[in-house]
Amino acid sequence: MKMYHEAIVTKKESFTLPKGMRLLCRHTRIKGHENYSIYDDGRVYSHVSNKFLKTCPLHGYLTVNLNRKSMLHHRLVAQAFIKNPELKPEVNHIDGVKTNNHWTNLEWSTRSENAKHAFDIGLSRPGEHHFRAKVTDAQMTDIKMRLKAGQRQADIEEHFGLRGGYLKYVVSRNGWSHISIDGLHNPYMEPEPCKKNLIAYTKWWLKTERISQQNLARIIGVNGKTLNSHLTGRKVSPSIHKKLSDFFNK
Structure with missing residues (x-):
């Protein structure tokens, strides 16, 4: 049986409510790990140690340790608070941020829906459209021109404010392969064929x-x-x- 808990919003949180107002947060025991409760905002509480647990990063996602077993945090939230009548196997982050595990940011999806969503919001797109892009396509064109001219990678990184070693990926793994510079080896770039074929x-x-x-x-x-x-x-x-x-x- 799911229970409800009124949690007073403290000054430490990132938002404020009028004095005396309470924020209603749902929480329930975790199936198979009844010594723990999970809240719909993602917090996990241990009834053994009587404290909230810390999450740990893993491949961009967050995990939490329950009874010495590492569990994916977002799946725990979805299993507790989001209905899944179609028995979809994956949990998708609506805003694309893998660490935002509030129940309103999660949805059950198929693998196809998950991949399409990632493409649509730019998580799997190349160049400046990628959500982790540090430079624009125009800046990368300039960078590749500088590399072609023989300028040191470290000097280029300093000029564009990039972390050390960033351009090693561009050169050794042919990053930003959709930007082609004559004379700069780019084995992945080919002339665009007609869409009719x-x-x-x-x-x-x-x-x-x-x-x-x-x-x-x-x-x-x-x-x-x-x-x-x-x-x-x-x-x-x-x-x-x-x-x-x-x-x-x-």
Whole structure:
């Protein structure tokens, strides 16, 4: 049975309420770990130590230790407070911030929906459209021109206010591959084919955007093996052709 708890908002929190007003927060025992309660704002309380637990980062997400077992924090919140009638397997962060585990920022989703959402809000897009981009496409063009001219990576990083070693990724792993500079080796960049040749265009787009076929399959909602058969010509599918056409022409 879920319980409700009135938590007085303190000065330490990032928002204020009129004096005497209380903020209603839901909380419930965690299934399988009944010595712990979880609140809809993400806090986890231990009834053994009588204190709130700290979260730990893992691959961008947050985890919490329950009975010596590391659990994904966002899944605990979703399992406790968000209905999942369609039994969707994944939990999506609506704003794209993996550490924002308030229940209002979470939703159940399929793998395809999760991948499409990440693409739509820019989490898997290249260049300046990526949410972690430190420079613009124009600045990266300037950076690559400086690299071509032989300027030291450390000097370029200092000029643009980048952390040390940032350009090592650009050079050694061919980061920002969609920006091509004549004379600067870029094995991933190829001339853009005509969209009328949809298979050739799709292959070019996957290489340019550095997105796998499997992720594209999730985005357009098709089976990965079926998409591969279509792109390799083993079994061309009119339905996949239409989905690709709609995706690239939207």
